[in-house]
Amino acid sequence: MLQAESRRVRGALIAKLRDILPRQFVLTETEQLRPYECDGLTAYRQLPWIVVLPSNSEEVEKILALCTARGVPVVARGAGTGLSGGALPHPHGVLLSMTRFDRILSVDRANRTACVQPGVRNIAISEEVEGMGLYYAPDPSSQIACSIGGNVAENSGGVHCLKYGLTVHNILKLEVVLMSGESVTIGADALDMPGYDLLALMTGSEGMLGVVTEVTVRLLPKPAVARVILAAFDDLAVAGNAVAAIIGAGIIPAGLEMMDNPAILAVEDFVHAGYPRDAAALLLCELDGTESEVEAGIREVTRILELQGATEIRVATDEAERQRFWSGRKNAFPAVGRISPDYYCIDGTIPKKRLGEVLTGISKLSNEYDLRVANVFHAGDGNLHPLILYDGSQAGAFERTEALGGKILELCIAVGGTITGEHGVGVEKLNQMCIQFEMPELDQFHAIKKAFDPAALLNPGKAVPTLSRCAEFNAMHVHKGRLPFPELPRF
Amino acid sequence: MTSSDISVELISTVADAFERGTALEIQGGGTKQFYGRRPAGSLLRVKGHQGIVNYEPTELVVSVRSGTRLSELQQILAEAQQMLGFEAPAFGADATVGGMVACGFSGPARPYRGAVRDAVLGVKIINGRGQQLRFGGEVIKNVAGYDASRLMVGAMGTLGVVLQVSFKVLPAPEVTMTRTFEMSELLALEQMNIWAGRPLPLSACAFYADRLSVRLCGSGDAVLAAGREIGGDEERDAITWWASLREQGLPFFSQEEPLWRLSVPPATGPMNLPGDCLIDWGGAQRWLFCEHSADALRQVVRDAGGHATLFRGGNRDSEIFEPLQSVQWRLQRELKRAFDPRSILNPGRMVEGW
Numbered sequence A: 001m002l003q004a005e006s007r008r009v010r011g012a013l014i015a016k017l018r019d020i021l022p023r024q025f026v027l028t029e030t031e032q033l034r035p036y037e038c039d040g041l042t043a044y045r046q047l048p049w050i051v052v053l054p055s056n057s058e059e060v061e062k063i064l065a066l067c068t069a070r071g072v073p074v075v076a077r078g079a080g081t082g083l084s085g086g087a088l089p090h091p092h093g094v095l096l097s098m099t100r101f102d103r104i105l106s107v108d109r110a111n112r113t114a115c116v117q118p119g120v121r122n123i124a125i126s127e128e129v130e131g132m133g134l135y136y137a138p139d140p141s142s143q144i145a146c147s148i149g150g151n152v153a154e155n156s157g158g159v160h161c162l163k164y165g166l167t168v169h170n171i172l173k174l175e176v177v178l179m180s181g182e183s184v185t186i187g188a189d190a191l192d193m194p195g196y197d198l199l200a201l202m203t204g205s206e207g208m209l210g211v212v213t214e215v216t217v218r219l220l221p222k223p224a225v226a227r228v229i230l231a232a233f234d235d236l237a238v239a240g241n242a243v244a245a246i247i248g249a250g251i252i253p254a255g256l257e258m259m260d261n262p263a264i265l266a267v268e269d270f271v272h273a274g275y276p277r278d279a280a281a282l283l284l285c286e287l288d289g290t291e292s293e294v295e296a297g298i299r300e301v302t303r304i305l306e307l308q309g310a311t312e313i314r315v316a317t318d319e320a321e322r323q324r325f326w327s328g329r330k331n332a333f334p335a336v337g338r339i340s341p342d343y344y345c346i347d348g349t350i351p352k353k354r355l356g357e358v359l360t361g362i363s364k365l366s367n368e369y370d371l372r373v374a375n376v377f378h379a380g381d382g383n384l385h386p387l388i389l390y391d392g393s394q395a396g397a398f399e400r401t402e403a404l405g406g407k408i409l410e411l412c413i414a415v416g417g418t419i420t421g422e423h424g425v426g427v428e429k430l431n432q433m434c435i436q437f438e439m440p441e442l443d444q445f446h447a448i449k450k451a452f453d454p455a456a457l458l459n460p461g462k463a464v465p466t467l468s469r470c471a472e473f474n475a476m477h478v479h480k481g482r483l484p485f486p487e488l489p490r491f
Numbered sequence B: 001m002t003s004s005d006i007s008v009e010l011i012s013t014v015a016d017a018f019e020r021g022t023a024l025e026i027q028g029g030g031t032k033q034f035y036g037r038r039p040a041g042s043l044l045r046v047k048g049h050q051g052i053v054n055y056e057p058t059e060l061v062v063s064v065r066s067g068t069r070l071s072e073l074q075q076i077l078a079e080a081q082q083m084l085g086f087e088a089p090a091f092g093a094d095a096t097v098g099g100m101v102a103c104g105f106s107g108p109a110r111p112y113r114g115a116v117r118d119a120v121l122g123v124k125i126i127n128g129r130g131q132q133l134r135f136g137g138e139v140i141k142n143v144a145g146y147d148a149s150r151l152m153v154g155a156m157g158t159l160g161v162v163l164q165v166s167f168k169v170l171p172a173p174e175v176t177m178t179r180t181f182e183m184s185e186l187l188a189l190e191q192m193n194i195w196a197g198r199p200l201p202l203s204a205c206a207f208y209a210d211r212l213s214v215r216l217c218g219s220g221d222a223v224l225a226a227g228r229e230i231g232g233d234e235e236r237d238a239i240t241w242w243a244s245l246r247e248q249g250l251p252f253f254s255q256e257e258p259l260w261r262l263s264v265p266p267a268t269g270p271m272n273l274p275g276d277c278l279i280d281w282g283g284a285q286r287w288l289f290c291e292h293s294a295d296a297l298r299q300v301v302r303d304a305g306g307h308a309t310l311f312r313g314g315n316r317d318s319e320i321f322e323p324l325q326s327v328q329w330r331l332q333r334e335l336k337r338a339f340d341p342r343s344i345l346n347p348g349r350m351v352e353g354w
């Protein structure tokens, strides 16, 4: 768009938006727009054209209908903690901030559900229903900040998802506004719905299919008891075997997390969780259930860990110690943030049995690219978070980091895994999508998108690469192994 | 166990049907032919596409070809003390994995261990263009691309021919115990939902003819403690009873009238509808033999926040499934087009006209 033309279109749109929303909820000045220029993946930035802050679905309907009529792209944004650039603004688009949708609308104790607006923070739901002995199970590490709408869009998981499932397993119903401005209910208060499972399709769709304006979540009874075991190993592969042995014994822990030595050191220096500094790997295994069940489980897991060659085993004796054990894992990201000017979080999933091989591969790549990597790992479900440490102020450092990240993801694909377990594709992993999927599959994704958003105005350019981009990438990739001009956005 | 890969043949048949625009009726074991609207088209038999492709108990994942018999899969899992959590009904010894996924039926454990869709991790399908596509995968967490895998569950084969499915499996429980109680429907519905809000190892709750049956599964300690907590009488021979409930083999299921499946919020009180009713899924699924007009029945169920399916009997040329509302109808229609543009896969099986 030419600049003069662009200014004119923008001005006219702002006037129309102000017919829909009170003046203070249509942001247009650069300093007002700045906070919205990136999400948790701060390496990608783009100032939005306009930011709007609606507070009810009628407003969202009108905004989307207006943008559709004018062919203007829209990007929804929750709390902006996403790690793949899913909420990255469009340069000529409206950024739809959902933060004013911040009310818990109702709690149905008998049916064990809560109906909330999408801007409600994940943890606020569990806090609201705590007195009823209930909680909302998916608990991303970002739960004090991230919104339930963002969780739906990313199908977020947490430490407890091996046993209690991801977002998709814990929601029942959504109110959604389509790009056309029409509202539609997806799912039901019952356990299933007629027709195709659009609830599953919407979950993890990265804000590409519709804007979520209401979410009904399933609440679970809080387990009577939860206890955690900490185990140290002098070899990562041995720790990996221990994970397989626990699951092979028919135990599904409420949480099963692993860290490697660089992560242990970073965490120890930061929160002093009492982790053994010399361990090559640290495993945290939480069991929950009734008192006697957990007792029996702790005995069994301890036996397995000994058998598998743990060098040290500690069982948290009280709630304070349990919290301390977990504090290290939960603070792993900020801890790594302290020892390096910048870090980049990768999010691949692998079959657990390939862990040793993948970690060896990562360590080789780390040497090759001359960048340190600390690994934290949702071990129970094979979701690996290598944290690449770099210094963004050094020329070329980010590009090298991104290239290393890409290589790690390719390694995940090669062992039968996937390029994203919970953070989504966003703008970040478009190239790796070209490797994970064949052209007809990507084509099918585009056809799905078209069923919901025929003009491709909602969050355009994210999550699914265009076929031409992949054709180009694959051609380059095969010959040179690296994408030229990685800094150029290719929408 | 038998293993044979006939995907090449299946793909070429579908591609050919796409070229000509001729309809295909996908058939697994043919055990669920009673379900859904009346099928049309020439038969595409998937049964020959058999075999467990990958099973690694410690990964909690099994990948299996769609023509594999459900009973065979269950046996292999049982040998490793594992199971499909959703307790799928087979409705016959020939039932296949593909038919199970296409129909999406889950058994009594559904509210406590999740439905078929909750266990699906990935699929290989043939879409209506005759293209082989792979979605999801063999890992528990995967958000790359839209979740087209779970979309296949309950789609009755109208979006694609399912070639292969990867499931998350669960360890089989150490101990199972059933307790029964004499009580009214009203009290039973309240009681089931109070227990479901407590940390008890529930795995099924059903009610019929003033009798509430509660199944507890888990470690020996947990089940014993829970049994003491909830009381009631221990039912010794319950395994066959739960299996008959799942397979609709209880005498209740041999009535003459059309059989309706009502899916409602679990704590919904007794439904104000004529006919004989059995409650499963802790209140969330109700089986009703009823001659009532479909419209009137559906209205009552909708008012309760649920929907009704004509499961068996009645007029199969009518709308068997809850009619979709306007925007919802259009979305689903567009989605069908996205997967099957010439409407050759099981046309009309779910919705009239497509």
Ligand SMILES: Cc1cc2nc3c(=O)[nH]c(=O)nc-3n(C[C@H](O)[C@H](O)[C@H](O)COP(=O)(O)OP(=O)(O)OC[C@H]3O[C@@H](n4cnc5c(N)ncnc54)[C@H](O)[C@@H]3O)c2cc1C
Residues within 6 Å of the ligand: A039, A040, A075, A076, A077, A078, A079, A080, A081, A082, A083, A085, A086, A087, A098, A118, A139, A140, A141, A142, A145, A146, A147, A148, A149, A150, A151, A152, A153, A154, A155, A156, A157, A158, A159, A206, A207, A208, A210, A211, A212, A213, A333, A422, A423, A459
């Ligand atoms: C320190 C840290 C730890 C993290 N730990 C985890 C973790 O353990 N597990 C995990 O899964 N993730 C984790 N994340 C990632 C992130 O928190 C999740 O992806 C979260 O769900 C994003 O929520 P949000 O509200 O911040 O969404 P945003 O970042 O604002 O948006 C994310 C995507 O959702 C879309 N979206 C937002 N709201 C709506 C809506 N109402 N309707 C439609 N689309 C919408 C956006 O368009 C965008 O595509 C972590 C992030 C950080 C910074």
